[in-house]
Amino acid sequence: MRIVGKCFRYFNTVKYLKTSQIFYQVHHKRKRKKDISQYSVSEITFSPYQLFIETLDGEPDYADRFELEQLVNGTLKLLHESTHFPYGTWNLDEKSHLWNFNLHYLEYCVALVSKYRSTGETKYKETIENILKDWLDYGLHASDAVNAYTISLRLVNCLIVLSVLYTEMDKALKKRLILSLYSQYRWLLCNTEKxxxxxxxxxxxxxxxxxxxxxxxxxxxxxxxxxxxxxxxxxxxxxxxxxxxxxxxxxxxxxxxxxxxxxxxxxxxxxxxxxxxxxxxxxxxxxxxxxxxxxxxxxxxxxxxxxxxxxxxxxxxxxxxxxxxx
Known part of the structure; x- marks a missing residue:
């Protein structure tokens, strides 16, 4: 009966899919994804357009969800759960995939850069740079980092941060970040969620x-x-x-x-x-x-x-x- 029930559920799922979705579901399962490092380059053209929007990224309720003062002191709050920031690992097995996905969105860096922009307090900028340095060292090694949806959000969140810090960020860190973003962007081109x-x-x-x-x-x-x-x-x-x-x-x-x-x-x-x-x-x-x-x-x-x-x-x-x- 369990097998029959499972088959029935599959049937009721598949019948609502487009033909193209069925094709890409099979293709997605069989496809061997390239490592992001295979898209690495040493130089890239980059234009620092303005993507930070004060009325969105400076919204107080938006910043409050991350409890920024705790984050500056090493405690991250995501989805109403707080923990020590996982520097050096970027993966918490005891947390859900959704929590770890949110960890890798780096959205809290947008809230931090907004706070830095409004207050000028360097602790927020330093926290962003510490997070980005550590993510560049260890983040892509975590299983939930390399995901098309996660990359789609992280790419734009990092570009928002660069909109504010482009002239202030440590030059070596900025170059590493931009080159990494380009590699992720090129990987995404080959792995959209069709x-x-x-x-x-x-x-x-x-x-x-x-x-x-x-x-x-x-x-x-x-x-x-x-x-x-x-x-x-x-x-x-x-x-x-x-x-x-x-x-x-x-x-x-x-x-x-x-x-x-x-x-x-x-x-x-x-x-x-x-x-x-x-x-x-x-x-x-x-x-x-x-x-x-x-x-x-x-x-x-x-x-x-x-x-x-x-x-x-x-x-x-x-x-x-x-x-x-x-």
Whole structure:
């Protein structure tokens, strides 16, 4: 009976998959992934565009979730669990994969750099540099570090940090970080999550589009920005809501679009207007969904205090793109 039940579950999963997903599921299982070190280079073109956004990255509630004063003193809080920062290992077996994934997103470095930017206190900058040095020494050796979704988030988070610290960071550390980011970006190009699609695949495409502009790879940009726009056409419904029907993921993806829109605006790309149109639709849907509510509605795969607040997303969209929601 267990075998029959398992087969029934598999059938009910597969019947909802696209043909391409089934193909890439098989391909993903059989494919031997190259080590990131095989994409290493000694020099790379890099343009330090501005990806830090004060109204998003400086949001007080965003910083509070990481308890930055504890982090400066060596204690990391992720997903409501605190522990000594795992310098030298970058893996905690007693924690879940999700916790370890969050460890490798390096998102707390964005909160630290925002705090440094607003206060000028060097302890926050020093903590970032200690974390990045240790991650470059040991991080990629941890099993949960080399994952397409994890890399997609980490790549952009590190570029946000570099937006603030580009002229202040230790030169040797900065070069190591940029070269590592390029290697991860090239690995991601060969390992996008076509077997999963949905928000994971969109995160991959977002990171590649942004990375291609930072690293000056025009051929990659033109290919992937079109793929990104095609995916937006499929994933953003006519009413502006994300097709996974999770308010949390809707807000995460809206932030992604804001980041992409900002870089496209800086680089004067023709695709900028198309992205802003999707941002406007998503802002309208979010305004209607959360109007008068002080937290993320908890239905489908949603949690509170994971995505940025609706007020910061809507406010940022108005400041950067002139989108004022009535």
């Amino acid at each position: 077997h999963l699609l949905g928000n994971h695949y969109l995160e991959n495409l977002k990171a590649i589009v942004i990375g291609s502009l930072y690293f000056g790879e025009e051929n990659i940009y033109h290919k992937y920005v079109n793929m990104f726009l095609q995916e937006l056409n499929e994933q953003i419904l006519p009413d502006g809501f994300h097709f996974e029907l999770s308010v949390m993921y809707h807000k995460i993806i809206l932030e992604d679009l804001i980041r992409v829109g900002l870089v496209l605006k800086e680089t004067e790309r023709t695709e900028y207007r198309q992205v802003v149109q999707y941002i406007e639709k998503m802002c309208s849907a979010l305004k209607n969904m959360e109007d008068g509510i002080s937290r993320t509605p908890l239905f489908n795969d949603s949690g509170d205090n994971i995505a940025k607040s609706s007020s910061s997303l809507l406010g940022t969209s108005e400041i950067l793109f002139g989108l004022k929601m009535k």
